[in-house]
Amino acid sequence: MSLFRPNWQALAALLATLLSLTALPYTAGMSAQFSLAVAVLLAAGAIVSMLRLAAGLEALVLLVASFGAASMLIAGLAGATGTASAGYFASLVAAWLLGWRLVTVLSGDGSRTGQTAGIVAITVPALFGIWVLILWECIVRGAGVPFVLLPPPSAIGLRIGNSLPILAADFRQTVLKAVLFGYVVGSLTGFLVAILADRFRFFANGLLPVGNMVSALPMIGIAPVMVIWFGFDWQSKAAVVIVMTFFPMLVNTLAGLAASSDMERDLMRTYGAGHWQVLMKLRLHAAMPFIFNALKINSTLALIGAIVAEFFGTPIVGMGFRISTEVGRMNLDMVWAEIALAAVVGSLFYGALALLERTVTFWHPSYRR
Amino acid sequence: MPETVISAQNLDLTFETNDGPVHALKDITLDIAEGEFVSLIGPSGCGKTTLLRVIADLEKPTGGTMSVNGMTPEQARLARAYGYVFQQAALLPWRTIEDNVGLPLEVMGLDRATRTERIRSNLALVNLAGFEKKFPWQLSGGMQQRASIARALAVEPAMLLMDEPFGALDEIVRDHLNEQLLKLWAKTKKTVVFVTHSIPEAVFLSTRIVVMSPRPGRIHEIIDCDLGPDRPLDIRETPEFLKIAHQVREGLKAGHSYDE
Secondary structure (H helix, E strand, C coil): CCCECCCHHHHHHHHHHHHHHHHCCCCCCCCHHHHHHHHHHHHHHHHHHHECCCHHHHHHHHHHHHHHHHHHHHHCCCCCCCCCCHHHHHHHHHHHHHHHHHHHHHHCCCCCCHHHHHHHHHHHHHHHHHHHHHHHHHHHHHCCCCCCCCCCHHHHHHHHHHCHHHHHHHHHHHHHHHHHHHHHHHHHHHHHHHHHHHHCHHHHHHHHHHHHHHHHCCHHHHHHHHHHHHCCCHHHHHHHHHHHHHHHHHHHHHHHHCCCCHHHHHHHHHCCCCHHHHHHHHHHHHHHHHHHHHHHHHHHHHHHHHHHHHHHCCCCCCHHHHHHHHHHCCCHHHHHHHHHHHHHHHHHHHHHHHHHHHHHCCCCCCCCC | CCCEEEEEEEEEEEEEECCEEEEEEEEEEEEEECCCEEEEECCCCCCHHHHHHHHCCCCCCCEEEEEECCECHHHHHHCCCEEEECCCCCCCCCCCHHHHHHHHHHHHCCCHHHHHHHHHHHHHHCCCCCCCCCCHHHCCHHHHHHHHHHHHHHCCCCEEEEECCCCCCCHHHHHHHHHHHHHHHHHHCCEEEEEECCHHHHHHHCCEEEEEECCCCEEEEEEECCCCCCCCHHHHHCHHHHHHHHHHHHHHHHHCCCCC
């Protein structure tokens, strides 16, 4: 049995490290010795990780080498923005490859069960996200990308930390008022109208073409109209969100109400069940996967709608307002801070809905255990 | 003389389709007495399922009269005079087995104590005690179909309408369920109307076999099946059994040419 267990990520990392030695020092802020220390750490990590080690030990070696090197590379950029040599990027690639290897080792053969599987399910995407940030930071600062084009994540993080009260006020204005109100009212009316349209068919026949037309209206067009109708404050944004979320819910609920099978409906008929009994005991349950689809679609639509609607007149608070004014003032870190906030809010919103969906439609073939 | 519970007089049913009218039932006249086990047998398209659905008021006849328990089929349906078992179990996947059996009882508005008692006794009747908390997809096909029979029985109907209930199951499970169904019938004395396309199944279970033929769907022949109440599976090798089976087969052949 051979002592080594080569893999392409570690071999490539070793190669990149050797290449980086041709362009020492890495940055104007790093001495040749400090650069060499990074290279040694990377090379040692690559070689040791290829030894036949237990998976846990191999992961630890990779973790120390990749993140140790990455933090040294970031530290080496202090006061030396835009001075990175080709060697700097070669060693960055080496560190990233070891990080990749780490994720591969953690993912294993996919046969993990129980608790370890849960831990891996969280760490793998987390490591992936951290590496996106590291690469972004090092490339933007190392190559000296202008701040206006793309600020480094550290600057965005600093801006978030220094602007918490502003972000909180924008969050309250846009999410807690416009999005939440519009989302709840839009989805709820879409749902109720679907129930009525299903009961009284002529209602559906008249309403669906009109609804189709409303859903085709460009949001950019109706937002200023809503501002004129409902004023500058959050009510006009909520109105835009209502218009945007109403129709997806209506259409999906109607489709869902048709999802139960003929046999299931015949079954309820043999029990002499009335319309509302069939609705409550059969058709609404069968419609749940469709309704959750609409809720998830609407969660993103509502956030987009509220933010964009704020471009057309708003009091001096709100995520959309902040983005449009800070862009004008070239404060791109603030713009990115709002983008980050919107991304986090959107993901949490969507994730909470997906979790709820699993609980409610546990019986659906895609969730059965 | 037992009372007639299902009576069809000159029943006609024509479906209007895009390809023109389809004569699903033509001039059906049939009386079924209380406590009988009547099988409807025939090739596909002979209207056996349609006839069962007319009895159940799932289809409206276009001619003739149908009475169920002396009422119109609709009145009988609303009075929950029958329990219907479909080709598939059609258990609702979001309900446990006990809640599925309790579904018709909830629709009927029975109180919780009555529901619990009927669920318990009917699950025991089909040998599914202990599976109350399972979900349908966790059970085998045969067990699901037994649960659906328990659900039909929970209504405590005077008659059972069964539409090829074991058609989707394998032979061994099917034999087993046939035996259980016979025992159930002997115990509960319910009137059963049973749709099948299996000759052995029809002869094994029935007191009378209605042989139907297609295009238009009509009754070709009614064969008495007097094998007595006690029928072990072995009876299928006896000369009496084979004689009736032969008679049914001849009837099916005469009423339906495969060269059409």
